Each structure stands twice: as structure tokens, then as C-alpha cells.
Amino acid sequence: MTLKDLLAPYGSFPALPVRGLALDSRRVEPGFLFFALPGVPLPHRKPLDGHDFALEAVQRGAVAVVGERPLALPVPYLQVEDGRQVLAEVAARFHGHPERALVLLGVTGSKGKSTTAALLHHLLQGSGLRAALLSTVGWRFGEEEAPGVGHFTTPEAPEVYGFLARARDLGLTHAVLEVSSHALALKRVEGLGYRVGVFVNFYPDDHLDFHGTAEAYFRAKALLLERSEKRVVNRALLKALPPGPYLTFGEGGEVFATRLEETPRGLAFTLHTPWGEGRARLPLLGAYNLENALAAVGAGLLLGLPLEGLLEGLATFPGLPGRMEVVREEPFRVVIDFAHTGKSLEAALLTLRKTAEGRLLLVVGAAGERDVNRRTEIAKVAARLADLSFFTEEDHRTEPLEAILEAMAEAARKEGGRFVLVPDRREAIRKALEAARPGDTVLLAGKGHERTLERGSLALPWNEKEEALRALAELGL
Template sequence: MTLEALFAPFGLKAPPLEVRGITLDSRRVAPGFVFVAVPGVPLPHRKPLDGHDFIEDALRRGAIAVVGERPLALPVPYLRVADSRQALAELARRFYGNPDQKLTLLGVTGSKGKSTTASLLHHLLWEGGVGAALLSTVGLRLGRERRPPLGHFTTPEAPEVYAFLREAVDLGLEAAVLEVSSHALALKRVEGLSYRVGVFVSFYPDDHLDLHGTPEAYFQAKALLVERSELAVLNTALPHLDQLRGRPHLLFGPGGEVWAEGVREKEEGLAFTLHTPWGKGEAFLPMLGAYNVENALAALAAALALELPLEGLLEALGRFPGVPGRMEVVQQAPFRLVIDFAHTGKSLEEALRTLRRTTPGRLLLVVGAAGERDPRRREDIGKVAARLADKTFFTEEDHRTEPLEAILQALAEAARKEGGDFVLVPDRKEAILLAVLEAQPGDTVLLAGKGHENTLEKGQEALPWDERAVALWALEVRKEALGQGGKARQEEEA
């Protein structure tokens, strides 16, 4: 597309230069790119960056045009707009040829359970013969192809969203499941998209208040997904449910149209009887945690709304391969080692209570708290860890530009008030190793907070990180240590 065609709807005459890309990050600018200067988001813990301060950098890197909100005179075409984020989404959609119009879109939002529900829904669609893409926190799926997630956000910025949808269309896929965060809705990363089905899984009013300010504003941000959906799939436990029922909807959970009866937690997963307007049947989900029944109901309701047959969906549910970093069992015996993304007090409590029910021995926990996030999370995590884990190894978790020592001390102070057993181990790799070395048969070791994420943010750097790989390394070290110890004892006895 040419710059002339891209800017035409905005009324700005521009030369017919070829546009090679659009970005709000000056570091990603290459010759032929349009740079959109976006004001930063004010947060309590840090001064926001402002894209207008990086225009010179973008020009040095080869930007052929700039979009911004300030009155500026530049050596390249400059489009001044009232809202840079809105313009970024509109330009990206136009640049990628309105790919959303050629796909059946399904959006999933919620305080917890988004990734699992979105992954489940994509699996059910694919197993039901619908060629679908998946954009989520835990990674991308384009048909059968797996890709790592796009950066550290649940939902990437608008150019990445529309580029992903364009690729899905070009591959001949029919649908796309999008995990949609409140940040994405409030910051217009998914502006312009309309959904065949919008799923609202859960809502915890004390989450993300550093961005939204109040629980009401947080709820309204998530409610935007419902407003933009032809059919809403809603949890009966949601607050303000009456506000969401003004459009066509399907309720799941107790008192809803899609609900579970007789949930049984087993070592290998969850069994329950599924009730729906399309009939009932016995369901099995190979995942730990009774709360995942709620995620399964949400995904099943959305798939049923698309007229996929119930019998096939129940069969597909039993074949679900799980979600990386979501109650992922790395080792079952002699002690269990589990990786989970739980990074708030509420989600950590659910994970620990779930594992406690099937742990005959001690529950050992490795966890930290992120920097540049609501400081109240640290107190919640520290208290929950002290109450529900037998021993906690407090460690790093994306402390970013905040001092790690201050975060660890906040966790320790909260845990100390509850009388918990804990140690402070700043290096996460070392903390994981120490927990694995301490574990005994029958224990469970939970590595919480990082889950699927492939970076560990220290200062201004995002260093490569693979929680599963570190866990496997720690198990090997333990095996070697035990082997050497056994050999030494044999020699001593001889």
C-alpha cells in the first residue's frame, strides 16, 4: 500500500511512497515505515514514556511519515490526530486490508482463565473441523503451526493484531480466537474488531487498578468486548450481570444454560456431567484444578453457539493437551513438580489449594512479585504463600526497574505477619534448584508466576527465560547429586 492511499481517509495528501510497516516503537522502525507517536500511559509507579519524544529516532531509522497529536513541523508527511491510539488501529487495519472482515472472530476476556479458555476454544474448533487461529498470552497458533507469544503483553499492539489476522486469512483459515485483555480494550489495541462470540470468563475487582483506577472502570473496559459481540457468553458469577444481558447471550455456570454437575477431581484430571440446551453428556478434562471446569464450560458454550455437535466437543475435550505454564506437571513422582502462571494473591491461592488436595507431603513454593505493578500484589502474595505453603522461596519475577531487594522485603514482611516459613533467594534459577533439592517423596513443588513467559525482565533488559527448562535442569542436578551421594556412601561402607 502507498502512503497516499493509507492517509487518504484522513484527508492528508501524501506522496505515493510504498509503506512497509506501521509501528509505535521507534526501535522497530525500518526504511519505509510509518511511525505513530503515542503518549504513554500514566501509572502510579513510573513516569510514562511519550512517543513524541522518539520521533527523531524514528526519522533516523527511515520513517517516511509520522502520526502524532502535537502541532509539529517535520521533514516528512505528518498526520496530526486527536487520538494516536485510535489512529494506530485504523491505519493498521487499513494497511493489512481489513482481514477481520474475512474471519469469524471469537474474543475471550476475564480477570483469570483467559488463556486456558482461549486455548480450549481453539482446540475445540480445530477438532470440530473449523480452521482457526489463536492469539493468546501463551502463544500463537496458525492452524497446526505453533509460535511463541508476541512480546510480554496478553494482547499485542494493533499492528501486530492485524498482521496476525492477515496471515490467518492468507493461510485460508476461517476463524480466530483472540485473548483480549482489559489493557487491550482500554488502550485500543483491538479497536475496529467485532466478534461473533465474546466470552467473559471471570472478574476480580482488585486486579489492574494501577491502570484502570477503579473496579468500575476495570469492569467497563472488559464489558467493551461484550458490546462488540453478536453473542455474549457470560459467567453467572459475574458482577453487574444485568448490565451485560441487554444483547443476545448464553450463560454458563450455576443457574445458567451450560453447567456442570458432580465435579470429580482426579489425579489425571476433572470429570463432570455437562448440561446444555443441546443435551447433556459425561465430560473429562485432562487438567488439574476444579476452577478449570469453569473455563471448560465457557469454551464449550462458545463452541456450541457456533453449532458444533455436543458429542464431538465432549470427545475433543478429553484430548485437550493442556496449556503451557498453566498447572503444567513437569514431573509426577517421586515428588510432583508443577509450573503455573499464578502471579496474584487470588490466583496463587487457587493454585495452592488445588495442589494441597492431592499432595500427601509438603507443599514447597517458588514465587516472586513483579516490579512496576500494583504494590498491593506483593502483600497478597506474601500472605497467601505464608498461609498455604509449607515453605516458600521468595525470588525474582520481572522486577524491571524497581529494586529487587525492596520487592523481596515486602514479600517477607507480609509473610512474617502470617508466621510463614520462607527464605529469600534473589536468583530465580537458584531458588528453583534449592526447592527441588529440598523436596521429598510425596511433596509438591510449585513454581509460580512465570508460567509460559520466555523472558525475565531485569532493569531495562528482557533476558531469555524458560521455566520448564530450568526446572528440568534442577531435576538433573538433583539426580546427579543423589547419585554421587549414593556412590560415596557405598565407598565409605566398603
């Protein structure tokens, strides 16, 4: 692909070969087209601006640059009004419009996106369809696992279109995408149309540091439905959505459950749908996963999959790494979960309390450079619902860890909770496991599936499950 071909809609450019696209100057290689885009403004930090790194990109081998303000560069430069829009268009063109060769299914929502997307992918695969999955916890091409890109739920447009191109080239027919509100607002998935769009739920107090208001946050998520031929939505969201044909799930919806049973090994319930009903089993902890199951089943039904196969698929779902993942059951239970907000932590602790024989111990922190209310909410929930909490680091980034922990401690003291401060996460995990007694449950919350721990400007390798297993081995357990 040449620069002339890629930028033809915007002007006349030389036929220079283009080997790749990049927004980060550090990822530029010889022959790349660099997009100099302004950073995303957030209340807690001044954003970087790609325009300031354009010359560095050229020095690294960029053959041309696209940006939004005047620049004087020794390579062709295209100034546009909306760089992200152009980025998505160019990414689609660079990869040969792979979205046209695939049936796309999109999943959004405040909570449960990853589980719903992974479950939907599992149901497609179990029904004989060859499907790809793009989600927070990683990528899959059929049954082949692949690591995700970056720290985002949904990566930038070049990576999204690259993912779809690989799925197409492997001969897959369907792709399930976990689509965040950030991705929709920042046009990371611009140009994609979905056969089925799924809106799992909505919590208005999430991501206000980025969206500003709950209304803007909801509008961003609802964009997914506008771009979908068929729509599966939580019945509770109907009042906030424009009139239209929807398949609803949940209480009062068309896809719903009765006779729910929670066990230490998962959920059992009777599934009711317009296509029939049946007894279902789902090997996931937490009644909140019922919502995810109903959403995924609804999407499968709209796609034309038989109910009997979907019921079978629910029963064989292996779950997600780092999402209520049971690492050890004896002599005490050790569980890893991604819960990193007050609401998600509350759901996790309440779920575990139902089947906990002894005490509930918790290792948790709060991310730096994020909404400061999040850390106090996490601490309050921990104080109310855990018998003993170990407050520790969780991606404090350039914000002082001591300040985060002190804010958590102050909030927990007001609630009368029992806690200790252990700044080093590895040490906190070991101390929690050391304190556990037979029958107790230890929840390691906040990191889940993530593979880095951010300290200052460093992103250190991290694997929560390996850390837990190592500590258990060192303790002779």
C-alpha cells in the first residue's frame, strides 16, 4: 500500500510505500505513517500531544505525518480537522477493509463486557462457527489465544482493523468485539457496523473523569446500537433509548431466568426465551453473571443459533482468567478478580460471602491518576464487607502511593473496618495468605488478568495468579 493510495481522498501524495501506521512515536519504524494526534484531556493530568513528537517519528523513519495543526516537516504532511476520523478511515483502507468480510458482534456496558463477549465467542464456536474475539483479557482466533495490545479495553483503530484483518486471513467468519465507551467516543471503532449489538448494563457514575457527565457516557455507549442491525439490551435501559426494535433481557424482558441457584461451582437457572426454555448451568461464581449469560444468549438467538446448542454452550464455558478465578480451594480458597471499583468489589465480596465457610480476607488497592472517589469507595466497601483487608498498590503510576493508601485508610477508619497497609503488592499477597486459616477465603482484587503493574513511569511485568501460587508454595501450601 502506498501513501498515494492511503491518502487519496484527502489530497495528492507521492507513491511512497507505507509499511504500518502508528500514533506513538516510539512504535514508528522505517516506512510508517505517523498520526500526530492531541492527547485525551483528563482532570488529573496534562495530556501528551502527538504533534510534539512528529519530528521524532520522522527521525525514526516515518515517511509522512498526519496531524491537526500546522507543522513544518521534511516529509509529506497532511493537516486535517479530525485526525481520529482519518486514522480510522486510513486503517480500514490499509488493511483492505476486513470488516466487510466478517459478521461483527459488538458488546458494550459498564460491567460484564469481557465476560459477555467471551461467553458469546464460546457460544459461536460451540455452534460450529469460526469466530475471533477482541476483549480486555486478550484476543482469540478460533481457539487460538493471542495477547491483546496495550492497556485499553478496545485498542486504537490500526490495531482493531489489524485484528479483523488477521481474522479474515485465517478464514474466520465472525468476530466478537468488546467495545468500550472510550473506543466509541475516540473513534477507535469508527467505520464498523455490527450484525448484533449488545448493551449489557449501565452505571452512571463510571468514567466521568473522561466523559464529564452520565448523559455523555450513555450517549457514547448507545452509539454501538445505532451501528447495529439487531440489538440486545437490558430491559432496564429501554426508557433511556430511542424507540426501536430490541430484544430485551433481564427482569421484565423477553429473555429472562427463574429458579436461580448459586453454588460454590456456579449458577443454575431456568432460561426463558421467545424461542423456548430450558434448564441452564453456568460454571461462574456470582449471580451478576446471570445478566451476562442472558445477554450472550440473546445475541446468539438473534444470530439464528439453536437454543439447545446455547444451553450446552453455557454449561461448558471455561470462564475468564482473572475474573472470579479460583486459584486454590484447600486449605482455604484463593480467588483472583479484576474488581477495581467500589461497585464491582462489592459484587465480588457479596458473592464470595455466600459460599465462604470462614473469614473473608481481601488484598486490594486503587489506581493512581484516576477518579479520586474510586479509592475511597473501594476502601468503604472493603471495610464493610471484608473481615480483614490488606491495602496495597494497584497501578499508582506517577501519583504518590502513600497518598492513595492514606486516603483508603481514612475512609476505612470511618467505616470501622479492619485493615493493614502493605505498599508492596507481592508482600501484601503473601501476608494475606499467611494470615488465612482453613475455611477462609482470600480475594486478590484489582489486577485480575493484567500483565503489568504500573509504578511511576514503569510498567513492570506482573501475573497475579503466578504471584499467588508462588506465595502459596513458599508458605508450603
